[in-house]
Amino acid sequence: MNKGISPYVNRDLSWIEFNRRVLQEAQDPSNPLLERAKFLSIVSSNLDEFMSVRVAGIQDQMRAGFTKMDFSGYTPAGLWKRLIKRTTEMVHEQYRTYREIFRGLSKEGIFIRSIDELNATQTNAISEYFHEIVFPVLTPMAVDQSRPFPLVHTKELYLAVLLNRVGAPEEEEPLFAIVQVPSILSRFVPVPGRINSKKVEFVLLESLIEQYIDTLFNGYTPFSVHPFRLTRNADLTLNEEGAEDLLEEIEKELRRRRWGIPVRLEVAKGMHPYALQVLREELEIEDNLFEIEGPLDLSFLMRFSNQLPGYDNLRFERMDPVYPREFEEIPDMFEIIRSRDVLMYHPYESFEAVNDFVLQAAYDPDVLAIKMTLYRVSGQSALVQALAKAAESGKQVTVVVELKARFDEERNIAWARQLEKAGCHVVYGLVGLKTHAKILLVVRREFGTLRRYVHVGTGNYNDSTATLYTDIGLFTSHPIIGGDASALFNEVTGYSSPYEWKAFGVAPTDLKEKLYRLIDRESNHARAGKKAHIIAKMNSLSNKEMIDKLYEASQAGVKIELIVRGVCCLRPGIPGRSENIKVFSIVDRFLEHARIMYFRNNGAEEVYLSSADWMTRNLTKRIELMCPVFDIELRKILIKMLKLNLEDNVKARELKSSGLYEHVHGDADKPFRSQFEAKLIPLWKGHA
Structure with missing residues (x-):
């Protein structure tokens, strides 16, 4: 190694290498094709977050004139150049991989078609779908002297449309409009199968809208239609100490996130120069422009791969989590944990055991209190329902909900309101600190005394990600751990002097x-x-x-x-x-x-x-x-x-x-x- 090389690897360049490893899994021919498509989706989602948080932060530093080197030896401007170069290379490789995967899928009879590849029957079917389902949802937004450039939402897909007035002179400047591709509809639209064919065929929603774009602009002739997508700065800036209600303050910041400073503009390769000029000027994007040769935003491939029926030969072998054997022996989970500690390894063992534990605690008349932290919770959380049941039955239920869990803020606000409505004590943690600890404490009356049961984990209390992430959970009734657990909740929810931790x-x-x-x-x-x-x-x-x-x-x-x-x-x-x-x-x-x-x-x-x-x-x-x-x-x-x-x-x-x-x-x-x-x-x- 050269003496001039820093002993530290830059954090953001290291992240690029991590996402490259994910991309390598999409490229690995030993992985099933639909799983490779999922990895490609993850590459896109990762890049979105990286751009909206890390790259956005570097842009902020550059705008503020910050020139100090980080501990790895990079100034913000120097790092910016390296990141843009490497992400550009990665995106190019990502779309080469996309084409390779779909060449493989085509051999299996799975196609994403262009409109001109469809036969008459298929064309009639998608025309009907457009006019009955898609057209009523669309809203064309013109840009002219009386109608200013509309708000472009972050990470949403749009079409940039150039039009001529019917009968207008050739030298007249084209008109500009945008149409949002509705995210409420599926990005991939199935088309009827061909006669005597087992092929499964789809068209992309933006291609369908482009095909019938003239129906949105009567009296005008669209002559250029190209997709684009904007990524904005998504970091929240909170004044927690000055906020009377943290929940309301975060809701305000989430609304402000819609107007975050533009960070990245993705456009379809071949976009008309005039349309590109309008976008760059209106969105004030100078450098971070990506011209994409393929569909913008490949994150749709995750849903595409999951929702495609059949084709199990193109997926990993199904793995159903097993219920922890310790809890199958005796139905009373308290009895088991009282006798020995229990370790759970997700996703190989089912997260249902955690849900069942909270549910048993909710209905157990000897349970006096339940306390837990929630950082990222699934959309249909059985845990939240169980906590609500416990509170409604009169138990002391305290839930520390982290409202600042990035990109899960809105969901956590909804859970917080639901828990408060059920009678739970909802705490938003300490000012200036995110509560990221994963811990659940149940206090139970037993044999004339109180016993504490604790679950600590390495991952979130989220039954969805528990099927996708490897995580460890530990159930224990060890008195030293129980004492530390009580002290931890006291510090988070109340006033408490610094505690001398026995185990934690x-x-x-x-x-x-x-x-x-x-x-x-x-x-x-x-x-x-x-x-x-x-x-x-x-x-x-x-x-x-x-x-x-x-x-x-x-x-x-x-x-x-x-x-x-x-x-x-x-x-x-x-x-x-x-x-x-x-x-x-x-x-x-x-x-x-x-x-x-x-x-x-x-x-x-x-x-x-x-x-x-x-x-x-x-x-x-x-x-x-x-x-x-x-x-x-x-x-x-x-x-x-x-x-x-x-x-x-x-x-x-x-x-x-x-x-x-x-x-x-x-x-x-x-x-x-x-x-x-x-x-x-x-x-x-x-x-x-």
């Missing part, structure tokens, strides 16, 4: 320092000539001080293995600094989301579950939780999970000192895909 590490007060102590302990073991080993699994690692602490441990001789799915600013393999550190990333069927930390501790092994990544925002600006796993057998299972990830030689990539990732290549005769082996873990319980 809690951000922003002491989680970082506790991690430092655990890392330093391994360093001391290494300096004393003892074996020292850290394995840490998380989504992202970008906090400079934490990276420096890991560098110190590496220099002391600690063996460090990091499993970081996404952003990693640590640069491994630097002589004299990080030669004892290896970093791996696994991108596969399920989103790797669990946060697990292992410390060898001279043979007295310790394992922790956490809600926190090792990012500055998690360690200093959020309420986060790290919880020890006391049960020896469960610790063994978690260590086995970590080792499975480290043995992966199919979907694992290793981060090199260059900042680039390379596939891990093991024994070609013994491919090992950790997510496919991990499904056996529920069967190992009690046999770790």
Whole structure:
């Protein structure tokens, strides 16, 4: 490695590499075709969020004249140039992959057609669909002296239309209008099958509207119709301390988000120069323009792949989560958790067990109180219904709802209002801090005393994402954990002096320092000539001080293995600094989301579950939780999970000192895909 290269990888450039790994899954011919289409959809959704938050933030810094370098050595302007170059390359590769996937799908009889490829019967059918279903929803919006340029909503699809008046002289300037492609209708429109054909055919909604665009402009001749899409700055700017009602303040900010500063403009390749000029001037877009050769916004491929009936041969083999075997033995979940801790591994084990636990607590006359945090909740949450039932039956129900969960703000506001209506105490957390901890506490009267039952998790209380993300959940009635859980809720909901945590590490007060102590302990073991080993699994690692602490441990001789799915600013393999550190990333069927930390501790092994990544925002600006796993057998299972990830030689990539990732290549005769082996873990319980 060259001496001039920074010991840190830039966070945003690292994110680009993560999205490239997702794109590689879309390109991987060993993945089924419809699954590849889903990965391509995820690439698009990821880019949308990256543009609307990270790139938008860099633009803000440039507008403010900010020129200071970040810890990786980049100024905002320098980073902007690199990001635009790399995202442009990625988009080009993304659409090449789109064409490749649909060439494969066409061989399976699945087509997205252009209108001129349809036969007469199909054309009549889509014409009827347009006039009966689509046309009544459309609203043409002209732009002229009396009608100013309309509000263009972020990440919505529009058509830019140029028109001539019938009979107007040739030199007259064209008229400009836009038409929103209605997101309430399906983006892909099925067309009737051809006679004696098993082909499944669709047209895109924007192509259908373009075909009949003249029906919206009587007396005018449309001569240019092209799709475009705008991405706006989506970051919320809240004055929490000055807000009398945080919920109302966030609702106001969500409305302001519609007018966020434009960040990116996507247009169909070949758009008329005049239409492009109008858009750039009106939307004030100078540099971040993407000319797309293909359908704009490929995120529709997720729904397309999921809703296409049949074709199981083009999907991953179906996997139904199993109900945790511990809770199948005895129907009383309190009795089980009272006797032993229970570990759950999603999505291989069903999230229904969490719903059932809250439901049992809601109807149990001996349960006095239920307290929990909600960060991202599914659209039809059984948990919310159970909490409402508990409150209506007279139990003390306290719910900490995080209203600032990005892009889930509106849904969380709706849940908060529903819970308040049912009689729950709804708390919005502490000023200036997001509540990201995942914890559920049930207080129950038993045998003349009170017992606390706790569930802590690495993922959200969301039964939808629990089928798509790998996460860990722990049920326990351990009194030390129960005491810490009560203290945590007291700190969040009331006034409380700093608490001396017995088991937990809690951000922003002491989680970082506790991690430092655990890392330093391994360093001391290494300096004393003892074996020292850290394995840490998380989504992202970008906090400079934490990276420096890991560098110190590496220099002391600690063996460090990091499993970081996404952003990693640590640069491994630097002589004299990080030669004892290896970093791996696994991108596969399920989103790797669990946060697990292992410390060898001279043979007295310790394992922790956490809600926190090792990012500055998690360690200093959020309420986060790290919880020890006391049960020896469960610790063994978690260590086995970590080792499975480290043995992966199919979907694992290793981060090199260059900042680039390379596939891990093991024994070609013994491919090992950790997510496919991990499904056996529920069967190992009690046999770790």
